[in-house]
Amino acid sequence: DIQMTQSPSSVSASVGDRVTITCRASQGISSWLAWFQQKPGKAPELLIYAASSLQSGVPSRFSGSGSGTDFTLTISSLQPEDFATYYCQQTNSFPLTFGGGTKVEIK
């Protein structure tokens, strides 16, 4: 099974800050990586797919990069509505696996 390791597990940041979340796969997954945002009590929402493609309707302050084993999600200027938990997920092979999540909190 492919293990997905996210870091940090939580981050405190202020509105306007640049936030970077990393995700590492235990083996190469090419660009088969997605990023999701989840707010409390809500279902996850797709932000980024194929490592760097922005889902329709997602603000351009979100971006993804990487391939192989190392990936990043960057929020260029944090907005109040971005405080949430973020998950990466590999879709290279079954079983599909998620990272442990990164909670972005208000500083």
Added chain:
Amino acid sequence: EVQLVESGGDLVQPGGSLRLSCAVSGFTFSSSAMCWVRQPPGKGLEWVSSISGGGGTTYYADSVKGRFTISRDNSKNTLYLQMNSLRDEDTAVYYCTKARSGWNWFDPWGQGTLVTVSS
């Protein structure tokens, strides 16, 4: 508008059974692979199972293999998850989601249905 609506979550005793349903609308259901993902209270996401558009190919997480069965009725635009031999650790919110581009890119998701396994 694409909609996925789960139902069937309940309180069930260990060893019991439950069937979840996910009614969909707004897209060609039979052309889309579908998935179940769960989230224990206060914890992260866990992929549970996926099924192809025609229903002939299925995949399961090891944690549910042999106990859960994913199926679909394309005439009713409905996805199912039959859960047997339930354990305490199956307690979670269960989400159904549509896969894009084959088996990939889960979007959108339903609102989830809570399954509680407890005596």
